[in-house]
Structures are given as structure tokens and as C-alpha cells.
Amino acid sequence: MASQPAAAAAAKAINPAFNPRTVHFWAPILKWGIVIAGIGDFYRPVESLSVTQNAALLATGSIWTRWCLIIKPKNYPLAAVNFFLAGVGSVQMGRIGIHHWKLKQEAGTTPASTPSPAA
Amino acid sequence: MASAIAALNAKIRSQPVLNYICSTHFWGPVSNFGIPVAAVMDTKKDPEIISGKMTAALVVYSAVFMRYSLAVTPKNYLLFGCHFVNEGAQLAQAYRYINWWHYGGREKALAERATAEGAKAREASAPVS
Numbered sequence: 001m002a003s004q005p006a007a008a009a010a011a012k013a014i015n016p017a018f019n020p021r022t023v024h025f026w027a028p029i030l031k032w033g034i035v036i037a038g039i040g041d042f043y044r045p046v047e048s049l050s051v052t053q054n055a056a057l058l059a060t061g062s063i064w065t066r067w068c069l070i071i072k073p074k075n076y077p078l079a080a081v082n083f084f085l086a087g088v089g090s091v092q093m094g095r096i097g098i099h100h101w102k103l104k105q106e107a108g109t110t111p112a113s114t115p116s117p118a119a
Numbered sequence: 120m121a122s123a124i125a126a127l128n129a130k131i132r133s134q135p136v137l138n139y140i141c142s143t144h145f146w147g148p149v150s151n152f153g154i155p156v157a158a159v160m161d162t163k164k165d166p167e168i169i170s171g172k173m174t175a176a177l178v179v180y181s182a183v184f185m186r187y188s189l190a191v192t193p194k195n196y197l198l199f200g201c202h203f204v205n206e207g208a209q210l211a212q213a214y215r216y217i218n219w220w221h222y223g224g225r226e227k228a229l230a231e232r233a234t235a236e237g238a239k240a241r242e243a244s245a246p247v248s
Contacts, residue, residue, distance in 0.1 A: 022190075023183060023186045023187045023190050024187070024190065024191075026183055027183055027184060027187045030179065030180050030183055031180075033176060033180075034180075037173075056150065056153045059150050060147070060150045060151055060153075063143050063146050063147045063150055064143070064147050064151075066143045067143035067144065067147045070142075070143065070144075071191040071192060071193070071195075072191065072192035072193075073191070073192075075191075
């Protein structure tokens with residue numbers, strides 16, 4: 001087939017080591033476990049969330065996303081995993097932030113001149 | 120503004136130490152060290168809070184990433200060190216977990232706590248000498 005050598009060349013160019021017999025393959029797969037655990041935490045109550053832990057996930061996720069693109073061989077799957085991990089961290093921090101903002105509003109320390117649109 | 124940034128960047132990249140410190144090769148592992156540090160601190164805490172599943176997952180995870188950090192170019196020894204420490208801490212936690220739940224560690228600790236509380240109660244109710 002005409003597309004096969006082209007596909008093979010593309011695969012070689014992207015990452016020749018990306019096959020199930022190398023660590024470059026398994027590292028991203030393992031890290032998805034952490035992302036899935038993080039997504040599971042979306043269903044936990046906001047009060048039980050840790051700001052430092054989720055800030056750490058956001059920071060490490062972003063830094064590692066960049067790192068995966070400057071190493072050799074570039075690891076796009078691992079970069080994607082870390083991108084999602086940073087996403088999980090930021091969603092959780094958003095939840096915590098909104099929760100604290102709501103508490104402040106209820107306590108009356110923030111003058112709520114207009115009703116919150118998301119309520 | 121852009122040229123000032125470009126000039127600063129050029130200065131950083133020309134100096135090997137500064138280049139390293141201002142790169143993700145450095146900050147990635149530095150930020151990752153939070154996990155092993157938390158794990159080491161947890162080895163001093165109550166074994167009841169250890170999550171068996173998470174500990175087992177991290178034992179596998181750190182082993183794989185110890186290998187991965189040396190399989191990429193440039194090799195990242197800092198990341199290797201981070202996962203090496205984490206592997207040790209997680210194995211220690213795994214030992215504590217297994218000892219606590221399966222080798223009588225919990226029963227022994229509960230018995231000791233009971234005797235300690237008993238002694239305290241006897242002291243409290245004893246007549247003042």
C-alpha cells in the first residue's frame with residue numbers, strides 16, 4: 001500500500017522508540033492512572049480538597065508538558081498526560097476558589113452588588 | 120520589550136549553569152520532589168492513613184520513571200533521584216502497611232495504647248501520696 005511506507009516514515013520521525021517494549025510507551029500509560037484518580041476527585045466534596053496538592057498538580061503538569069517536548073525522543077503522549085494533569089489541578093483549584101468566594105459572599109465581607117450569574 | 124526579553128534569554132542560554140536552572144530539566148524534578156517529601160513525612164505518621172492501593176501504584180510508577188529519566192536525552196539525574204527517594208519511601212510505607220494490617224502491628228499498637236491508658240487511669244484515680 002502506498003500509505004504504509006509514508007505512515008512508517010511518519011512513525012519513525014515522531015518517535016522510533018514508541019512501542020510496547022520500551023519505557024517511552026509505558027510511562028504515559030502509567031501516568032494516566034494519576035489523571036484518572038484526579039478526575040475521581042472531582043466528585044469529592046470541595047471542603048476535603050487540598051490547595052497545595054492541586055497547585056502542585058497544576059505546576060508539575062505544566063512544567064512536565066513543556067519538558068516532554070524538549071527531550072529526545074519527544075514524547076507527545078506523555079506531554080498530553082501532563083497537560084491533562086495540569087487541567088485536573090486547575091479545575092480543582094477553580095472549585096476551591098469558587099467555594100471560598102461563595103463563603104465570603106455569604107459572610108458578607110464581599111459587597112454583592114449584583115447577583116452571581118452562575119448561581 | 121521583546122528585544123529586551125530576547126537579550127535576557129540569550130544571556131541565560133549562553134551560561135551553562137544559568138541555562139540549566141532556568142529550564143524545565145531543573146524545575147520539573149524540583150516540583151516533583153513534593154511527592155517524595157510528603158511520603159517521607161508520612162512514614163512518621165499513623166499507619167492507618169496509608170492507602171494500600173496508592174502506595175502499590177506509586178511503587179510501580181516510581182520504578183518506571185527511574186528508568187524513564189535515564190532513557191531520555193538528556194538524562195535527568197535529578198528526576199532519577201526524586202523517584203529513587205520516592206521508591207524508598209513508598210516501599211517503607213508498603214512495609215508499614217503490610218505489618219500493620221497483616222502481621223499484627225495494629226493489634227500490638229492497640230494493646231499498647233490500652234495498657235498506657237490503663238496505667239494513666241490508675242495514676243489519676245490513685246490517692247495522692
